[in-house]
Amino acid sequence: MLVYLSEWLSLIIRWFHVIAGVAWIGASFYFVWLDNNLREPPAWKKQKGIKGDLWAIHGGGFYEVAKYEVGPEQMPSDLHWFKWEAYSTLLSGLALLAVVYYMGNPGYLIDPSKVALSGAGAVAIGVGTLVAVVALYEALIRSPLARNGMAFGVVLYLILVAVAFGLYQVFAGRGAYIHVGAVIGTIMVGNVFLGIVPAQRALVNAVARGEKPGEEVVMLAQRAMLRSRHNNYLTLPVLFIMISNHYPMFYAHAHGWLALAAIGAITAYARHFFNLRNQGQFKPSILVVSALATVALIWAMAPSAPSTVATHSHGTAQTDGDSAAAAPSPVTGAEISQLLATHCQACHAAKPTSPAFQAPPAGIILDSLEHLKQHGDKVYQAAVATHYMPLGNMSGMSDEERSLLGRWLQENR
Ligand code: HEC
Known part of the structure; x- marks a missing residue:
């Protein structure tokens, strides 16, 4: 009965988690799209401080969207923040991690052929990794490394690959994968909570006071931009990991961590194409390289052909009688x-x-x-x-x- 009820619990949390995630990622896709499709506004809007204009039709009505250079003259009474989508995705994700992996079947997490962990040991490693990597990221984004976007990107990628490798050595494949996903997801929500929202709050406060945003606000905004860019590149890999638990060919692969590293690199690179295109650069070669790399990955991961040399005799198969010694007796x-x-x-x-x-x-x-x-x-x-x-x-x-x-x-x- 307990198992039955916990199945329901995991179903309901998972359902909620997907809905929250769709709302979060959907909103962020929408805003990226908005930013890329803003057009020069008419003069009367420019006078109000509007820098971009967009018209859309949806659900049977016209929408007029305007983006301000800094902010409106007066603080609107209702301002939508889009933050609870991210927070509730994280909270439901952590709850799901606990129900499915920490309290559910130990086989998802523990693989005695790798390390015969105790249940408590596995949870400690999982939670410890999560906390440690997010803390490391937060330290790095406050360090001088944050001034070099490219170098930071490479370091972040290498850290995540190292986490995948390390977890793959101690956890069953599926548990290792989901923890890499949880690390990335938590970094992303941390970016919203610790960087993007504080920057927005500083901007809102300045506008509410009727001031031009000072240097500090601008700096916060710049750092928030970097965090936002990381989230943009991490979106596709994290979604991949979240659905990967349906595909043992990935997480149960002997080199599953390496396959994951390849997916991360390929999807981030493909994302780069769209980001460049949005900045007016069109480089289709990126997509071609990504596609070729995907084909190479499919080839490299292919299961080896069933081995036909397993000729050892086997215990109970005596009924086959006197079949020739050369050919292995058929398995009964x-x-x-x-x-x-x-x-x-x-x-x-x-x-x-x-x-x-x-x-x-x-x-x-x-x-x-x-x-x-x-x-x-x-x-x-x-x-x-x-x-x-x-x-x-x-x-x-x-x-x-x-x-x-x-x-x-x-x-x-
Ligand atoms: C302790 C319980 C348990 C035992 C024992 C077990 N399985 Fe499974 N099996 C599972 C679970 C749980 C899943 C679903 C895995 C998932 O969703 O990641 C599964 C999934 C599968 C799948 C589907 C994988 C896919 O492609 O989605 C196959 C095939 C399978 N098991 C075969 C076997 C065989 C063969 C044995 C015996 C040699 C076996 N299982 C023993 C629990 C078990």
Whole structure:
């Protein structure tokens, strides 16, 4: 019952998290777009201090948007800030991290074949990494490095790759990925909370006092610009990580951290094309390079072909009798049924006996050879090509058993 209720909890928080994230990223996409589409206003608007003008039609009505050079003469009584979208995305994200990864199935986080962490140890590493990396970022953005945007970008990228590498050594792939995502997301919300909103507040205060913004306000605004640019480049990678938990081919890959580093570089570079275009520079070569790099990544990550050299004899297969010694005896169905029962069915059954699951995970039931065949390719990926399954390998599935399963899947396509 507890598992059932916690599934509901995670569903509701996840739902909310996606809605908040859409509102946040959607608004920031909209404002980037707005800024890039402002046109020179007519003279009477310029006199009011308006520097850009935009007309739009949406939902059956005309909208007139104006952007001020500094601010309006008088503070409007209602000013929308767009900050709770970011904050609620972070809060719901942290809640989801706790429910799914810290209190949910330990197999998402702990992989005994990497490090046999305790539950509390894993949570400490996860939370500790999050706090440490965000603190490091905050220290760097206040340092002289912040004056060199390009160098800062490279340093930030290298830090994130190092975090991905480090976490990949201690956590199961999925847990490592989500923590990199959480680090990036928290940096982004920190940028809003600690940099962008304070700069806006200083500007609003100056306008409210009827003053021209002083040097300090301008400096705050400049630093906020850098933070905002980082958020712009981090958006696509963070969204990728958030959906990556549907794709074991990524996070369960032997070099999953490297694949993630490649995705980060490719998406940030592709984003660069759009940023340049918005500044009036058109460099399609960037998109071509990004596309070629993606093809190279697809090629580099491709699963190795099923190995056909696994000729070792295997324990229980005596029924095959006197087949020639040279050819490996075919794997029997009985062996595979036994293997499924030992290593898979606690979870992948219509009614799982594992206390962590109410329903078969990923909807995959492995209670018969027919069902196994039906999911053959996925099973091959999850349990043979990678060691992602059995989740956390609590039952201690051996390499021999994996190659046995691989051979059966090959022989019974
Ligand atoms: C402790 C529970 C548990 C055990 C034992 C287990 N699995 Fe899974 N399995 C899961 C969970 C949870 C998921 C969903 C994973 C996700 O969403 O990341 C899953 C997903 C899968 C998938 C789908 C992966 C995809 O491409 O989306 C396959 C295939 C699979 N398991 C095969 C197996 C096989 C084969 C075994 C036995 C050798 C096994 N599992 C043992 C919990 C388990």
